[in-house]
Amino acid sequence: MSTLDSNAPKKIDAGSVQSPARLMLTQAASHRGLILGGIVIFTIVLVAIFAPLLAPHNPLTQDLSQSLIPPVWFDSPEATWNHILGTDHLGRDMLSRLMYGARISLLIGFSAMLISGVIGTVLGICAGYFGGRVDMVINFIITTRLSMPVVLVALAVVSIVGSSLTVVIWVLGLLIWDRFAVVMRSATQQVRGLDFVASARSLGSSTSHILFVEVLPNIMNHVIVIATLEMAHAILLEAALSFLGLGVQPPAPSWGLMISDAKGLMFFDGWLIAVPGTALFLLVLAINLVGDGLRDVTAPEDRN
Numbered sequence: 001m002s003t004l005d006s007n008a009p010k011k012i013d014a015g016s017v018q019s020p021a022r023l024m025l026t027q028a029a030s031h032r033g034l035i036l037g038g039i040v041i042f043t044i045v046l047v048a049i050f051a052p053l054l055a056p057h058n059p060l061t062q063d064l065s066q067s068l069i070p071p072v073w074f075d076s077p078e079a080t081w082n083h084i085l086g087t088d089h090l091g092r093d094m095l096s097r098l099m100y101g102a103r104i105s106l107l108i109g110f111s112a113m114l115i116s117g118v119i120g121t122v123l124g125i126c127a128g129y130f131g132g133r134v135d136m137v138i139n140f141i142i143t144t145r146l147s148m149p150v151v152l153v154a155l156a157v158v159s160i161v162g163s164s165l166t167v168v169i170w171v172l173g174l175l176i177w178d179r180f181a182v183v184m185r186s187a188t189q190q191v192r193g194l195d196f197v198a199s200a201r202s203l204g205s206s207t208s209h210i211l212f213v214e215v216l217p218n219i220m221n222h223v224i225v226i227a228t229l230e231m232a233h234a235i236l237l238e239a240a241l242s243f244l245g246l247g248v249q250p251p252a253p254s255w256g257l258m259i260s261d262a263k264g265l266m267f268f269d270g271w272l273i274a275v276p277g278t279a280l281f282l283l284v285l286a287i288n289l290v291g292d293g294l295r296d297v298t299a300p301e302d303r304n
Contacts, residue, residue, distance in 0.1 A: 034293025040286035048102035055096035059253045063091035097253035112234035115173025120180020128188025158246045187219040221298030228291030232284045
């Protein structure tokens with residue numbers, strides 16, 4: 001009797017079986033890096049959106065009589081709560097410029113990531129699915145792009161065309177798509193031989209349907225992870241171009257431009273560089289934490 005009982009099929013509690021979506025949410029809720037990065041990004045996004053309401057001063061207003069006021073944590077009689085993070089060499093409030101600068105960094109990072117993501121994803125999926133000559137041509141394009149230094153090409157293009165917010169977005173978007181293409185090509189090659197793709201093909205589905213309805217959703221986790229990395233990359237590149245004077249032009253409150261304006265005073269008033277540099281560091285770190293967390297949560301090999 002005991003043998004029969006031991007061999008009897010056990011009832012499975014339906015509540016104990018989690019759907020893939022619920023399992024991903026559970027893993028995400030317990031991932032510290034993802035939560036921390038998400039909180040930082042969410043806070044910066046809110047500050048950027050509500051900058052006109054939160055900023056204590058106009059970020060473009062100059063007052064030379066209030067120049068180089070140190071932050072409130074400095075033991076200085078000039079420090080005042082009217083300028084919590086101090087003022088720059090032109091008397092502009094650092095906190096206000098920091099809040100408005102978040103708008104520029106997020107806009108450039110997201111827009112450049114979106115442009116590069118579309119280009120790289122389309123090229124990568126086509127190369128991985130069709131193979132043969134299509135793969136050969138796209139591989140040649142990818143290799144050509146990888147042979148060109150991003151910063152050097154961006155500097156050359158911006159110096160010729162002229163620097164503006166729109167130009168910087170398009171230049172970065174057209175230069176950082178290679179990682180999308182390489183990863184999507186590899187992921188598509190792994191997916192194209194699976195049963196559901198073969199079934200769709202045998203049912204007479206169009207190529208566009210197979211690529212964007214069958215293949216793309218199954219490699220979307222790779223797209224999301226690469227998107228976070230490239231967004232952080234684009235933000236750093238914009239800061240570098242602005243630091244060199246070929247990115248966002250003054251008087252726009254770009255974080256890279258704020259660092260560039262303070263480079264002549266870094267040995268005397270180091271906080272002028274530390275404030276925007278810390279904000280840039282926190283934003284890029286948070287984006288990378290979210291990217292790492294999404295990779296851990298969406299990786300198929302980590303699902304139970």
